[in-house]
Amino acid sequence: MEKRQELYAGKAKSVYTTDNDDYVILSFRDDTSAFDGEKIEQLSRKGEVNNKFNAFIMEYLSNAGIPTHFEKLLNANESLVKNMQMIPVECVVRNVASGSLCRRLGVDDGLELNPPVFEFFLKNDALHDPMINEFHIETFGWAKSEDVSTMKQLTFNVNELLSKLFADAGMILVDYKLEFGLFKGDVVLGDEFSPDGCRLWDAETRKKLDKDRFRQGLGGVIEAYEEVARRIGVPL
16 A cells, blocks of 8 residues: 555644555654643654554454444554544543533542433534534534434444453543544544543552643653553553
């Protein structure tokens, strides 16, 4: 598969075209940002760790029946993925209250949520990713109603699968976001799943093992990512 021109550059990943229109190359960089790009740093090994972490999770989910865009690892920092029409909606599941949910609703950090809370957000950095609902999605044509239903169901299926995976490794999947796209008309899980896009706590100590270490200046960001990877069996 021949790598061609850069198609898109996000805050932490770049996308490149290939000689096959059905596939693109997802390149994970060492760039790390928070607070809508107000805090930016380069963290050595981050791109490689997240690329391999994402590959492991995507293969795990695919083997469990979740359709994903992932095809294969190409090298330390790059993966081959399906070229999808991305849906500009983030699906968020919260199993434990933390972050913006606590600020918005005044609930205690660490409160267990039963049932889990599901939220939609518009993927738009300029608007700071505002919360939306199914009426917004339908009215503004961001996705078809049947695709939204599929996205919700897949997101909850992922929650069941990954909550157990992390629990078995002594961790709590606090919350996470997923992004989906359309590939030949079908809804498929896209983007990435890594400690950059979820919250993970040690089940006994509640030590943060995710991007909050960067947001809150706790240090040891990549070391925490690598610890999570080792616990669930990601080959680094």
